[in-house]
Amino acid sequence: MLTFELMKEHEQVVFCQDPHSGLKAIIAIHNTTLGPALGGCRMLPYKNEEEALVDVLRLAKGMTYKCAAADVDFGGGKAVIIGDPLKDKSPELFRAFGQFVHSLNGRFYTGTDMGTTPDDFVHAYKETDYIVGLPEAYGGHGDSSIPTALGVVQGLKAVCQFLWGTEDLSQRIFAIQGLGKVGFKVAEHLLKIGAQVVVTDISEEVTALLREKAQDLPGTMEVVAGDDIYAVQADIFVPCAIGGIINDTTIEQLKVKAVCGAANNQLLEDRHGQILHEKSILYAPDYIVNAGGLIQVSDELYGPNKERVMQKTKAIYDTLFQIFKNSEKKAFSTVSAANQFVEERLQKRARFNSFYTHQQRPKWKVRR
Ligand SMILES: NC(=O)C1=CN([C@@H]2O[C@H](COP(=O)(O)OP(=O)(O)OC[C@H]3O[C@@H](n4cnc5c(N)ncnc54)[C@H](O)[C@@H]3O)[C@@H](O)[C@H]2O)C=CC1
Numbered sequence: 001m002l003t004f005e006l007m008k009e010h011e012q013v014v015f016c017q018d019p020h021s022g023l024k025a026i027i028a029i030h031n032t033t034l035g036p037a038l039g040g041c042r043m044l045p046y047k048n049e050e051e052a053l054v055d056v057l058r059l060a061k062g063m064t065y066k067c068a069a070a071d072v073d074f075g076g077g078k079a080v081i082i083g084d085p086l087k088d089k090s091p092e093l094f095r096a097f098g099q100f101v102h103s104l105n106g107r108f109y110t111g112t113d114m115g116t117t118p119d120d121f122v123h124a125y126k127e128t129d130y131i132v133g134l135p136e137a138y139g140g141h142g143d144s145s146i147p148t149a150l151g152v153v154q155g156l157k158a159v160c161q162f163l164w165g166t167e168d169l170s171q172r173i174f175a176i177q178g179l180g181k182v183g184f185k186v187a188e189h190l191l192k193i194g195a196q197v198v199v200t201d202i203s204e205e206v207t208a209l210l211r212e213k214a215q216d217l218p219g220t221m222e223v224v225a226g227d228d229i230y231a232v233q234a235d236i237f238v239p240c241a242i243g244g245i246i247n248d249t250t251i252e253q254l255k256v257k258a259v260c261g262a263a264n265n266q267l268l269e270d271r272h273g274q275i276l277h278e279k280s281i282l283y284a285p286d287y288i289v290n291a292g293g294l295i296q297v298s299d300e301l302y303g304p305n306k307e308r309v310m311q312k313t314k315a316i317y318d319t320l321f322q323i324f325k326n327s328e329k330k331a332f333s334t335v336s337a338a339n340q341f342v343e344e345r346l347q348k349r350a351r352f353n354s355f356y357t358h359q360q361r362p363k364w365k366v367r368r
């Protein structure tokens with residue numbers, strides 16, 4: 001398919017190449033109605049360019065919805081670097097990436113996502129100020145996966161309250177896919193409060209590390225291999241790795257009452273949200289649940305304030321609960337309820353939008 005056809009909902013796509021460092025990256029800006037685009041940068045060994053392009057376009061759109069739902073005055077954008085994070089990283093690669101980000105002159109801010117860490121962006125920050133999620137030593141808030149994990153726990157509580165009339169997570173069974181920066185923290189929290197977790201990760205190292213920690217914690221832990229996670233008999237499926245994992249094949253296997261996790265773009269297509277609804281599996285829309293990182297990194301641009309970030313992240317509970325209630329009242333899926341809430345907010349703001357505002361960070365005192 002042609003690029004313009006693929007990006008028909010997006011404002012801008014930038015292909016970035018630097019032969020010296022080996023950088024091959026794509027930046028996608030979906031919508032800047034609410035302000036300049038903001039979104040992390042993922043590094044993955046994509047099979048081919050089309051896979052990378054499709055991923056970045058979907059992720060950038062998700063950020064528009066996430067920013068609007070979290071009431072953050074930024075638009076939706078995202079970046080992907082094509083490469084293996086275990087082999088292909090170098091300071092020069094991230095500096096080259098920083099130069100491309102700078103060339104957008106404030107239309108796009110970026111930080112970490114799958115496969116990248118705050119330390120990688122210290123190199124990019126040497127070339128541009130349009131970086132978020134920096135380590136505290138560099139004036140940032142540090143690891144944004146901490147509030148993301150907190151937001152997921154808030155989401156899980158809202159699910160439990162809605163389905164079982166109690167926020168208590170300790171009596172539940174959770175099937176967690178992915179024990180990376182976010183999934184590991186969520187699993188550890190659940191083990192600390194005595195819950196049962198069934199986990200999977202393609203890295204044996206991280207499952208071994210969690211097993212070691214679990215020995216001293218009241219909860220119980222079981223490890224399953226790869227795709228077996230979809231068929232686990234649990235209360236809630238918690239996707240914390242890749243996207244597209246709720247699809248025609250996996251939905252048939254699910255034995256849970258709800259899906260609520262950190263992964264971006266969990267539904268392969270929006271219609272899979274409708275199928276979950278018809279099967280009475282409560283779906284917590286990903287871009288509502290996983291907004292904690294966004295809340296922290298956008299707040300960072302105005303001077304770090306951990307208390308403010310925690311308050312805004314805890315509000316994920318209320319937003320999600322309201323969406324569940326709207327979905328119940330109107331008898332449509334939670335995806336439709338969430339999208340409607342966001343699209344109304346975007347429409348209301350659209351009349352303030354202009355190309356000038358795309359590069360202007362909204363109000364408050366700014367870091368630069
Ligand atoms: N880090 C953050 O603050 C945020 C992350 N997210 C999303 O949450 C998800 C996880 O992000 P991070 O924890 O930061 O990434 P990460 O790169 O730190 O961890 C991902 C983990 O998933 C594992 N994994 C990859 N493919 C897998 C598979 N097929 N089955 C099982 N495990 C698999 C990896 O081995 C790794 O341990 C991603 O979809 C990301 O876009 C969303 C919002 C914010």
Ligand SMILES: O=C(O)CCC(=O)C(=O)O
Nearest residue numbers: 039040111112144293294
């Ligand atoms: O966590 C970040 O660094 C930015 C936010 C983001 O990219 C995301 O929420 O997916």
